[in-house]
Amino acid sequence: METRAASNPVVLYWHRTDLRLHDSPALHAALSLNPSVFIPIWTWDQHYVYKARVGPNRWKFLLECQSDLSNAYTKLNPKQKLHVVREGPETVLPKLWEHWGVTHLVFEKDTDAYARDRDNEIMQLARKAGVEVIVKMGRTLFDPDEIVRKNNGKPTMSITQLEKAAVKINNGNPEKPLGPPKSIPNPWDEERMDLSSLKRDSIDNQPDLNAEHRTKKDEQYSDLMGPTRDFAVPWQDIGIDLSQATTPHRGGEQEALRILGDCIKNEGYIGRFEKPNTSPADFEPQSTTLLSPHLHFGSLSVRKFWWDVQGVLEKQRKAKKPVSTVPTNLPGQLLFRDMYFAAQAPLGQSFSHTYGNEVARFIDWHLQTNPPNQDGLIDGSYDVDSQEAEEWFQRWKEGRTGFPWIDALMRQLKQEGWIHHLGRHSVACFLTRGGCYVSWERGAEVFEELLIDHEVACNVGNWMWLSCTAFFAQFYRCYSPIAFGKKWDPEGSLIRRYCPELGKFDKKYIYEPWKAPIADQKKWGCRITGDGGSSGSEDFEHTYPKPMFDFNERREICLAGMKHAYGVGLHGNDIKVKDGSWKKEFENDGESGRNRPAKRQKT
Numbered sequence: 001m002e003t004r005a006a007s008n009p010v011v012l013y014w015h016r017t018d019l020r021l022h023d024s025p026a027l028h029a030a031l032s033l034n035p036s037v038f039i040p041i042w043t044w045d046q047h048y049v050y051k052a053r054v055g056p057n058r059w060k061f062l063l064e065c066q067s068d069l070s071n072a073y074t075k076l077n078p079k080q081k082l083h084v085v086r087e088g089p090e091t092v093l094p095k096l097w098e099h100w101g102v103t104h105l106v107f108e109k110d111t112d113a114y115a116r117d118r119d120n121e122i123m124q125l126a127r128k129a130g131v132e133v134i135v136k137m138g139r140t141l142f143d144p145d146e147i148v149r150k151n152n153g154k155p156t157m158s159i160t161q162l163e164k165a166a167v168k169i170n171n172g173n174p175e176k177p178l179g180p181p182k183s184i185p186n187p188w189d190e191e192r193m194d195l196s197s198l199k200r201d202s203i204d205n206q207p208d209l210n211a212e213h214r215t216k217k218d219e220q221y222s223d224l225m226g227p228t229r230d231f232a233v234p235w236q237d238i239g240i241d242l243s244q245a246t247t248p249h250r251g252g253e254q255e256a257l258r259i260l261g262d263c264i265k266n267e268g269y270i271g272r273f274e275k276p277n278t279s280p281a282d283f284e285p286q287s288t289t290l291l292s293p294h295l296h297f298g299s300l301s302v303r304k305f306w307w308d309v310q311g312v313l314e315k316q317r318k319a320k321k322p323v324s325t326v327p328t329n330l331p332g333q334l335l336f337r338d339m340y341f342a343a344q345a346p347l348g349q350s351f352s353h354t355y356g357n358e359v360a361r362f363i364d365w366h367l368q369t370n371p372p373n374q375d376g377l378i379d380g381s382y383d384v385d386s387q388e389a390e391e392w393f394q395r396w397k398e399g400r401t402g403f404p405w406i407d408a409l410m411r412q413l414k415q416e417g418w419i420h421h422l423g424r425h426s427v428a429c430f431l432t433r434g435g436c437y438v439s440w441e442r443g444a445e446v447f448e449e450l451l452i453d454h455e456v457a458c459n460v461g462n463w464m465w466l467s468c469t470a471f472f473a474q475f476y477r478c479y480s481p482i483a484f485g486k487k488w489d490p491e492g493s494l495i496r497r498y499c500p501e502l503g504k505f506d507k508k509y510i511y512e513p514w515k516a517p518i519a520d521q522k523k524w525g526c527r528i529t530g531d532g533g534s535s536g537s538e539d540f541e542h543t544y545p546k547p548m549f550d551f552n553e554r555r556e557i558c559l560a561g562m563k564h565a566y567g568v569g570l571h572g573n574d575i576k577v578k579d580g581s582w583k584k585e586f587e588n589d590g591e592s593g594r595n596r597p598a599k600r601q602k603t
């Protein structure tokens with residue numbers, strides 16, 4: 001066993017939001033220390049395992065990213081890999097830096113609310129232990145805290161604010177990407193790496209928000225080094241049957257660079273990319289890059305994405321070809337991402353809910369999130385003020401609203417973990433201000449579980465945008481679950497793919513199957529009946545639900561409700577929102593979106 005003190009730094013490199021080797025400023029800083037011992041780790045944190053909603057698709061994507069990174073390390077140095085350590089960082093890191101004689105802890109900066117509190121605690125512990133901490137930004141184009149400072153200390157609530165702040169940093173130019181390392185130093189020898197002598201801390205696994213997916217034995221915390229005692233990526237032991245993961249999208253740095261490379265080769269596509277002109281109905285291939293899950297896990301550097309695209313745009317300009325501009329072009333999309341990070345950064349936890357959130361308008365939605373519990377935590381429970389709204393919410397979540405465009409998108413989301421941005425617009429508008437009048441927080445939770453690209457800042461920010469809670473206020477602009485899909489996909493290909501029971505319907509009825517004569521329904525083998533929860537109908541091979549309400553009527557109710565709520569003018573940090581007296585402002589009010597039940601759609 002190597003016991004001597006290392007002559008050069010012993011560096012613990014903590015991977016979190018950066019599952020890559022290319023363009024990682026933190027990794028670059030770590031390797032620049034010229035370590036004699038270098039240990040790349042991932043702490044398998046029980047907070048994310050049990051307290052964040054994650055479905056099988058995103059677990060699989062994460063494990064693919066970790067395996068790919070681990071292999072990349074091994075390729076550079078056969079003694080190296082990603083060491084997955086099974087405990088939360090607050091308890092395990094102090095044990096590791098003592099056991100391994102760590103001199104430096106290096107990681108990428110993370111401005112998410114939970115991460116910021118955690119990192120502050122870790123930095124204090126490190127300081128006490130005499131471990132030097134190096135933190136580098138690399139997750140976004142610009143440091144969100146820096147953007148906020150340049151935006152007069154305020155969250156960025158528009159792309160213009162973001163752009164103006166960015167110009168003050170480096171004339172709007174992110175740093176140029178760094179190459180991947182050419183070599184990686186060794187970790188300690190096997191004996192010193194062994195953690196058998198360390199005491200385990202207890203793991204709080206209750207409540208387990210992912211219990212419904214955990215159908216196998218949960219052994220992920222049986223040993224600090226994992227059940228096979230080799231720091232392996234936890235493919236076998238998280239208790240979730242990964243054969244339930246149905247996404248066709250693959251994780252890992254190699255895959256991310258392949259997708260980016262293919263996009264970049266298609267110079268016309270990059271040059272003319274305009275988000276509003278990309279179709280939400282396209283699949284195999286989709287009309288946008290589908291790089292969001294890679295940006296989320298850091299298997300792709302956002303700065304590389306930005307500069308590779310800029311290279312193509314520059315070439316196109318020189319060739320005098322038409323080039324699309326911010327904010328609809330690809331750099332514009334990446335700026336939107338930065339905008340949401342810099343909106344969240346100064347608001348912390350309060351950004352994720354309406355309660356206590358200064359930028360969130362208060363709307364009297366159905367199924368409002370309950371206020372903080374005795375421990376001061378918003379625990380995700382909600383007030384079922386209307387059984388009807390609860391039923392709509394469940395039907396929306398399960399893709400059985402009876403509106404094929406909405407159901408196809410929700411089923412695509414569940415199967416694949418990704419839907420196009422305008423598809424997200426459609427389903428989010430439908431659940432909130434353009435149909436169900438259900439709280440955006442319910443929708444954000446479903447997306448949190450199902451999306452493979454789930455990113456707190458972007459998910460919450462976009463839900464607030466779509467529900468006209470913040471960022472956007474034109475609530476009279478509403479997505480029709482019929483006309484909008486039809487405009488993009490008159491043949492109904494997306495519906496036929498994800499609602500195969502409607503596959504034989506004529507395009508005349510594919511968006512409104514309840515209008516098809518019963519003889520045609522028979523001919524096409526699918527009866528439009530019930531709520532999609534029951535098992536079928538005699539004489540018919542398949543059934544598909546009737547629409548759960550009259551959309552036009554609901555649109556009017558929602559519009560009146562939004563107008564009224566805007567008139568009342570409360571925000572999430574208003575005392576009336578905090579003490580529950582907001583209800584008085586909406587009681588007995590005919591215009592309130594909550595007070596009017598729906599008629600069933602005439603069929």
Ligand SMILES: Cc1cc2nc3c(=O)[nH]c(=O)nc-3n(C[C@H](O)[C@H](O)[C@H](O)COP(=O)(O)OP(=O)(O)OC[C@H]3O[C@@H](n4cnc5c(N)ncnc54)[C@H](O)[C@@H]3O)c2cc1C
Nearest residue numbers: 288289290291292333334337421424453454455458459462
């Ligand atoms: C209700 C709702 C929830 C959303 N939740 C998430 C989420 O959890 N995580 C997430 O990354 N995106 C989220 N988005 C934003 C957007 O839909 C996705 O980023 C985009 O569809 C990803 O596909 P793409 O990689 O092909 O995007 P492209 O069009 O190819 O854009 C390139 C990149 O720009 C970024 N980007 C593009 N649009 C946005 C946007 N509106 N907001 C933030 N970043 C953007 C993404 O990182 C994306 O990968 C949400 C949008 C809505 C309406």
